[in-house]
Structures are given as C-alpha cells and as structure tokens.
Amino acid sequence: MGKMDVKIAAASFWHVNSISSQFLAHFWTVLWEKEQARKITSFHWLLVHRALPVKEWLHRPNMDSLCVSCQLASETIRHCIWDCHLAIQVWL
Numbered sequence: 001m002g003k004m005d006v007k008i009a010a011a012s013f014w015h016v017n018s019i020s021s022q023f024l025a026h027f028w029t030v031l032w033e034k035e036q037a038r039k040i041t042s043f044h045w046l047l048v049h050r051a052l053p054v055k056e057w058l059h060r061p062n063m064d065s066l067c068v069s070c071q072l073a074s075e076t077i078r079h080c081i082w083d084c085h086l087a088i089q090v091w092l
Contacts, residue, residue: 031044031045047077047081050077052077052080052081054075054076054077054079054080055067055068055074055075056074056075056076056077067079067080067084069084069086070084070085070086072084072085
C-alpha cells in the first residue's frame, strides 16, 4: 500500500492567520447558541474544519473523483461550494 496524502485540518492554520483563541471561543459559542437548524450549524462546523464528505477524501483505487454535479472537475470542497458552475448559479 502506497503512502497516502495527509490532509491538514483548517483549524491548524487559524493561529497562523492571527485568529485568536478568544475569538474562536466566542465564534463557536455564538454559532452553537443561534436558533437555527442544527443541520446548518453542523454544516458550518464541517466546512471550517475541511471535513465535508467529498470524493477528494476517498482514497480508493479505480474510483473517479469527478464532481457528481458537473462531471468537469475533481470534487473538492472548494469546487463544490465555490468553483462548480452549478454552485456559481446558486451564489448568483
């Protein structure tokens, strides 16, 4: 079995971007206390931790990693949320 790429969680870089632990504590407290659907809060948590389930994360041989929606690019979190032409239509 070959060496697999290791993905580093987004949280590892928060201090590098000058995001203080005090800010993060306040941010998460406010996010989890808001009266919104837990699915939305959970989605936000997965998004900021780079943990959304996309094909990029599956390490299976002989499995294509193309976006399910557009079939034009690799299915990464960035592609699904921002770069896919279907996502662009949602943002517009």
